[in-house]
Amino acid sequence: MIPPGRRKVPAISRPTSKDVAQEAGVSQSTVSLVLGGKWTGRVSPATARSVRIAAERLGYRPNKAARNLRLGTxxxxxxxxxxxxxxxxxxxxxxxxxxxxxxxxxxxxxxxxxxxxxxTGETVDRTPRNGPWASxxxxxxxxxxxxxxxxxxxxxxxxxxxxxxxxxxxxxxxxxxxxxxxxxxxGVADGMRAIVEHLAALGHRRIGHVAAAVDQWTFRTRADALTAAVTALPGGTVTRASCMIDVTSAKDAAGRLLDRSDRPTALVCDDDLIAAGAYKAARARGLDVPADLSVTGFDDVLLATALEPELTTVRLPxxxxxxxxxxxxxxxxxxxxxxxxxxPGELIVRGSTAPPAPGDKDPRTP
Amino acid sequence: MIPPGRRKVPAISRPTSKDVAQEAGVSQSTVSLVLGGKWTGRVSPATARSVRIAAERLGYRPNKAARNLRLGTxxxxxxxxxxxxxxxxxxxxxxxxxxxxxxxxxxxxxxxxxxxxxxTGETVDRTPRNGPWASxxxxxxxxxxxxxxxxxxxxxxxxxxxxxxxxxxxxxxxxxxxxxxxxxxxGVADGMRAIVEHLAALGHRRIGHVAAAVDQWTFRTRADALTAAVTALPGGTVTRASCMIDVTSAKDAAGRLLDRSDRPTALVCDDDLIAAGAYKAARARGLDVPADLSVTGFDDVLLATALEPELTTVRLPxxxxxxxxxxxxxxxxxxxxxxxxxxPGELIVRGSTAPPAPGDKDPRTP
DNA sequence: CTGAAAGCGCTTACAG
DNA sequence: CTGAAAGCGCTTACAG
The missing domain is CATH 3.40.50.2300 (Response regulator)
Structure with a gap:
């Protein structure tokens, strides 16, 4: 009863502990004891040595599947x-x-x-019987x-x-x-609130949200927290555009917000990479970051400090x-x-946020 | 003889195919046949159904270790x-x-x-007997x-x-x-050669190499190919500084090259992220990329197009x-x-490379 | 100090 | 159509 796996690769057949035992002239259990490091006091040093030599000579490697089955872990x-x-x-x-x-x-x-x-566009379920949790x-x-x-x-x-x-x-x-x-x-909701507070303190009221069109809890929470925090601000308004998490898509979405007549003075981006797209949209329109437009990211990945100006963002640990x-x-x-x-996330203030340009300032703020 | 794994978690004990068999009132082999999808013509539809119901009821999930051992793969x-x-x-x-x-x-x-x-600073070898190849x-x-x-x-x-x-x-x-x-x-050597050719065609001769201090074949090859290609150029010279693959370290290394009296007119960076550091070093010195300094990357990761100007680099598939x-x-x-x-890699020419500034131009080039 | 044996949970020839 | 049994390669009590 040779398992099919063996049949396919007839040339290669890994040695087992039995082979090592035979080579060393001992029992299989002795091999296991020695190579498992549990031999002291139970196997003579000489025997142990010969087992190790035999294992080395045969290039023995214990079978993980067998070990896993036996140990139950x-x-x-x-x-x-x-x-x-x-x-x-x-x-x-x-x-x-x-x-x-x-x-x-x-x-x-x-x-x-x-x-x-x-x-194929559809996700592959390799184990139909096993439900989503199964590896x-x-x-x-x-x-x-x-x-x-x-x-x-x-x-x-x-x-x-x-x-x-x-x-x-x-x-x-x-x-x-x-x-x-x-x-x-x-604590993404708190993180988003920290961003809004920071922008509000700088004088921003018209906030654009460049949102990740990704079906994850974290992005839903970011959007909800942002909306709640901005609308709680006197005169605060949110406009929103969605995009994939890539530079091109983000640039397009940010551009849509920047082309509105009620152009936001700050773009809150769901992700640092999206913020990179926002930078590009701003530059394409001759807007300086942060003089003409503040931009914030989220996550604080390496990219955040690679950008120029460096990105104000929320660091997630x-x-x-x-x-x-x-x-x-x-x-x-x-x-x-x-x-x-x-x-908790941590607001990291860098060079991408500043007070809105004078003409853009909401009259009610100082 | 209860394996130790079991003892630790006495409350949880996953059902086995034997349990399913008992629940369904069939033999264990029948369970295996049915759930393995090899029952057609060998087990009656009614039996198959009852097996599946029993498996569902018990929340049965086949043991992968056993399966792996049995199948040998x-x-x-x-x-x-x-x-x-x-x-x-x-x-x-x-x-x-x-x-x-x-x-x-x-x-x-x-x-x-x-x-x-x-x-700990030293790498952990979890399986001392098993050499580097073993997982x-x-x-x-x-x-x-x-x-x-x-x-x-x-x-x-x-x-x-x-x-x-x-x-x-x-x-x-x-x-x-x-x-x-x-x-x-x-084909990293060819990629590096393509970069040098591109820079040489633009008129660059003094090339700075911001090299990754990473012990990998690809980086050795990049360095060797760069040196060979530049020194083959009439009047071509290479200066080199090494760094880790992070923005700060790269900025420092690039800065060291830019502060030399024989400042290079182009920085060839071993990696796109290193190029981001080079941008920063240039900006810190009031040098415009690409007017005053050409910069190239390697790999063409997302960052390459997130930077401003977008990075000339070699795309590796x-x-x-x-x-x-x-x-x-x-x-x-x-x-x-x-x-x-x-x-093969592919040279992607973007906005970070241009002819050297007039004062920097080698007199021998057109 | 050493070996024979049980058994982990499967898959699959084999016998009925 | 169904079940009893072998065996994958280990680890570890158990007997000597």
């Missing part, structure tokens, strides 16, 4: 992100991997839903699901009581989930998101129930 | 990258995942060497190793005949490896690297020996 966690193209997720991984490593866990990243890898093939101990689409979050978390029992999961940057799943989120998320997941795996956490 | 490939913070690797993943999905494979990403997750915990079918450190490439590939037999691997963007391992590389790499790996898994491939 893989000590591997899957970090699911919507895309790897966004610079935001690098630090999230770094934070998660750091904490994981300390506990002997590995982190592996995958996109969901699939980044449309087949290019396709990997044996894992838990999932860190970051920045899930808001629409699927509802369904997923809706059915989460069941799913959750099956693979321990923590949701990151995906909004509150009650007590159904542990969550770690950013991405690495901390990974750190806290992994900590929560390890808690969960240990049988605890980590409480939801919110990580 | 995981249909999962590991993409190893030096860091996830660089925007370059997103498209590589996308390309690899697309091809993989078409063949029923999944791709999972991990950094190596570990992105220093423990923050830490995951059971995988193969490895796509991208942009490996040049120093480890030598040792790794040196011992690769042995390693290679154990986990099929393809090296991406890591330089030629003879016939020891299949490789996919970029990152997604294609993933595509070709995965294709090669699938070939390898099928027992073929994919030949090494080189993907």
């Amino acid at each position: 893989t000590r591997t966690v899957l970090l699911m992100v919507p895309t790897l193209t966004a610079p935001f997720f690098g630090p999230v991984y770094t934070g998660a991997a750091r904490v994981a490593a300390r506990h002997g866990f590995g982190v592996v990243v995958s996109t969901w839903p699939e980044d449309d890898p087949a290019g 396709p093939h990997e044996a894992i101990d838990g999932i860190l699901a970051s920045s899930m689409a808001a629409s699927t979050t509802a369904t997923t978390v809706g059915g989460a009581l069941r799913e959750y029992r099956l693979t321990p999961a923590v949701m990151l940057d995906s909004g509150p989930a009650g007590d159904r799943v542990p969550t770690v989120d950013f 991405a690495e901390e998101l990974g750190t806290q998320g992994m900590t929560a997941l390890l808690d969960l795996l240990a049988g605890r129930r980590p409480p939801p956490r919110t990580l | 995981t249909r999962t490939v590991l993409l190893m990258v030096p860091t996830l913070t660089a925007p370059f690797f997103g498209p590589v993943y996308t390309g690899a995942a697309r091809v993989a999905a078409r063949h029923g494979f999944g791709v999972v990403v991990s950094t190596w060497p570990e992105d220093d997750p423990a923050g 830490p915990h995951e059971a995988i079918d193969g490895i796509l190793a991208s942009s490996m450190a040049a120093s480890t490439t030598a040792t790794t590939v040196g011992g690769a005949l042995r390693e290679y037999r154990l986990t099929p691997a393809v090296m991406l963007d890591s330089g030629p490896a003879g016939d020891r391992v299949p490789t996919v590389d970029f 990152a997604e294609e690297l993933g595509t070709q790499g995965m294709t090669a790996l699938l070939d390898l898994l099928a027992g073929r020996r994919p030949p090494p491939r080189t993907l």
Whole structure:
């Protein structure tokens, strides 16, 4: 009964611990003991040495699948992100991997839903029986699901009581989930409020929102918080245009706002990359940032300081998101129930914001 | 003999196919047949239905580790990258995942060497017995190793005949490896030559190289190709400063070159992000890009068009690297020996390059 | 100090 | 159409 995997690659057949045992003239269990580092006091040094030599000679590498099955754990966690193209997720991984490593866990990243890898326009479900939470093939101990689409979050978390029992999961940057799943989120509403306060203090009232047309909790929250904060301002008005998170699309959207007769004096952008597009739209119209137009970003990725002028934005502690998320997941795996956490963003004021040009100033402000 | 994994989480115990079988009143093999989709003609529709209902009721999810062990394959490939913070690797993943999905494979990403997750300054070796090629915990079918450190490439590939037999691997963007391992590389030397030709045609002779102090084949190759191409130019000279791939460090390095008495008229940067630093150094000195200083990047990531002026750079087909790499790996898994491939870069001329200012012009050029 | 054996949860020939 | 059984390669109690 040869498994089909073997049949395909007949030339290559990895040695097993049995082969090593035979080579060393010992039993298979001795090999396992020695190579597993649990031999002291149980196997003679001489035997251990011969086992190691035999393993080396054969190029033995333990079979992970067998090990995982036997131990009932893989000590591997899957970090699911919507895309790897966004610079935001690098630090999230770094934070998660750091904490994981300390506990002997590995982190592996995958996109969901699939980044449309087949290019068919529809997302590929590689495991029809397994629902959205299941990873396709990997044996894992838990999932860190970051920045899930808001629409699927509802369904997923809706059915989460069941799913959750099956693979321990923590949701990151995906909004509150009650007590159904542990969550770690950013204080994006507060961050947006800080931006509006900053702009208001400078004298801005006509705010343009260049919004990311991305179905995620964080962007919904940003839009809602912005609207609420601006309309609470005396004389405050919001105009809004939506775009994809890329420079060209953002430039177009920003341009639409700048071409209005009631041109905003400040553009609040949902993302630093969108702000780069706003810069371009401004320049194309001969508007100076920040003299003629203030621009703000969100996230504080590397791009924010690469731009000229450097971008006023809200720093989100991405690495901390990974750190806290992994900590929560390890808690969960240990049988605890980590409480939801919110990580505050921080307004970083740089050169892209200034008082509105005199002609643009609202008469009611000083 | 309860495996230790079980003991830790006594409350949660996932149902197995045996549980489903009991629930449905059938044998375990029938459950496997039905849920594996191989039941038509072998199990009655009624039985199949009851199995599916039982599985649903118990929230059954097949154990991947067991499946992997049994099948001898995981249909999962590991993409190893030096860091996830660089925007370059997103498209590589996308390309690899697309091809993989078409063949029923999944791709999972991990950094190596570990992105220093423990923050100790030394890289963590989670599996001391397993050498650099081994993934830490995951059971995988193969490895796509991208942009490996040049120093480890030598040792790794040196011992690769042995390693290679154990986990099929393809090296991406890591330089030629003879016939020891299949490789996919970029034509970075040609790309660098194209940059120099472009600058030379504009009249530049004093070239500054803002070099990435990163131990990778691609950067060594860029430096060598640049030096060779410039010194082949009549009157061509190269000055060089090294930096990390971040804006601040790049700005410093570029500044050192710009402060020389024989100030270069063009800065060739090893990376688009470095070019952003060069822009800043130029601005800080009142130099206009491109009127007073030409700047070029490399890679053509999103940043290149976010900058002002937009950056002349060499586009590397990152997604294609993933595509070709995965294709090669699938070939390898099928027992073929994919030949090494080189993907050409493409010079993208944008607004950051122009003829040198009159006073800077080499008298010998037109 | 060493080995024989159980068993993790699957898939799949094989026997009925 | 259905079930009993083998076996993937490990780890680890258990017996000697």
